[in-house]
Amino acid sequence: MKKGKMTESQWNNLVKSGGIVEGSNWFPSQSFLDGYNASSSFNVPDITDRKELGKMKDFLRPVMISIRESKRVLLDGPTFQNSPAWNIHPLMSEDVIIRNLNVRNPWYSQNGDGLDLESCKNALIYNNTFDVGDDAICIKSGKDQDGRDRAIPTENVIIKNNIVYHGHGGVTVGSEMSSGVKNIHVSNCTFIGTDIGLRFKSTRGRGGVVENIWISNIDMIGIPTEAIGFNMFYTGNSPIIEEDQSEEDEAREEKMMPVTEETPVFRNISMKNIQVTNSETAAFFMGLPEMKLENVRLENAILEAKNGITAIDAAGLELINVRVLGTDEVPLTIYNSQGVTVSGYEFEKNGKPAVRILGNSDQIELDQADFSSPDQISKGNGLPASAVKLK
Structure with missing residues (x-):
């Protein structure tokens, strides 16, 4: 503990x-x-x-429910609680239905995940309630070399109509995703007081490809860290934007590493109709210098949070009809990212720039109608004028 x-x-x-x-x-x-x-x-x-x-x-510590290499699995109605580690762990199984469950662990329990769906195919997860000590609904597919050797991705999963209270993540992908994750649909879920709402995590050494994720109609209330979080430096050193670095922060250097089978890939992820209230950070998108977080789209979102949106090492990021409310900081920061499109962007004026563009960013396209003054767009030193286009 x-x-x-x-x-x-x-x-x-x-x-x-x-x-x-x-x-x-x-x-x-x-x-x-x-x-x-x-x-x-x-x-x-x-x-x-x-x-x-x-x-x-x-x-x-064992998991409470371990289901391995099975077909046509149905869990309907029970309450699972106080597990030694993970509550429910379907592994290398097909045609899994998990519905109408109450899954509970003390909020301070170590590794007290709710559901870990690992290397499974064709799953329905709906009408469940989670209040746990770690990630609530977690999609996995094995860790590092063992996971890559297994070569069984988690695919074809529908997650809908779930409520998550305490938990490190409402719906989480990773960090053990080395066999890959694809074709996931998440909709009509509510996260209340969950540490991170929509959580994507990995790190160098994992490998694997996460792709084709569709998320819609998500409500989040009182998220104490990030409502939307992508972290490809999970448990490792991540770059710090120089202007944001405090005296307590460790100075870190962003290094480009070779791309190998150990490099994780996250791409083609769509999030639509997202509402966040009374939370700490609206969204945090962070890829790797050598493998950008690629083709993520956030559309029709109202994000009320103390801190705005930060994008680091992203490529093809789209923010369409996104409204950032309640922050005293810069609502949107873009760092070392390329091909970012922002349109229909709304923000509250707080005396700071609406957009800050830093590092080696390029091909940043902003909608001119969103800005009443050029002063609302801040560019870092050394950034060429051609890096930002007002359209």
Whole structure:
């Protein structure tokens, strides 16, 4: 248990119950701590000897429901709660229907995912309620080399009419998506207090292609971080826009890496009719320097948040009829991105530019009708005049 995930009284009661405290982490037993110390990746110890693993039994948390290599699966109606790790994990299965479920874990539970659909084909997920300690509805397809060797993508999935309360992501793709994810339709979902609403995550080393995602009619309320989040530097160093860097931020250099089978690809993703109220950040789009986040379209969106939209290392990004409300910062920042189109853009004047364009950005096309003054468009130093076109 992480201290930062609990209230002070919860943490004090937990410590009084026993266990071992090291730094800001609480461990239920020495067996659990031994397994934690023996693990360099997630929650799997780097040990194969069964006798040694037996000494770490407390750390080896199973998922609650594991369905492997099955066909015509139906889960309809039960409540699943308080799982050791993930609640429900269909793996390498086909024709899966998951409906009318209540899935619950304490909000502070470690790896307490709701549903992890991994390397599955033809799935319907609808009319469910999630209140969990990690990602709620998560689409996966294996991790790194093991996932690429499996070569079974998650494909042909419909997700609709679901409600998510606590959770690290409402609907999440990744970060373990190394066999690929394609043909996903998400609609008519509500996220209330979910850490991130629509969440896409990966990192160098994963490989895999995520493509052909259609999302529509999503309502989000009280999202404490990003309503829409794309992060291709998950668990790794990401670039920081120089003007936004505080003294506490680590200075990071954006490096171009070779494109290999380990390079993740996210492309052809459409989001339409999105409403966000009382949230922290409207949207964050971040690809890799060597593999841009490609062809993402956000259309007909009303985003009320303290922070606006940021796009880093994106190509072919379209923002059509997007309204950014409530921010005291720059509503839209574009950094190291190419082929960005913005039209029907509405924003509240707050004394700062409406659009800030930085880095090696190019082919930025803005709708002249959206701006009453040239001062509303800010260009970084060294950016050529031809990089931005008013149409």
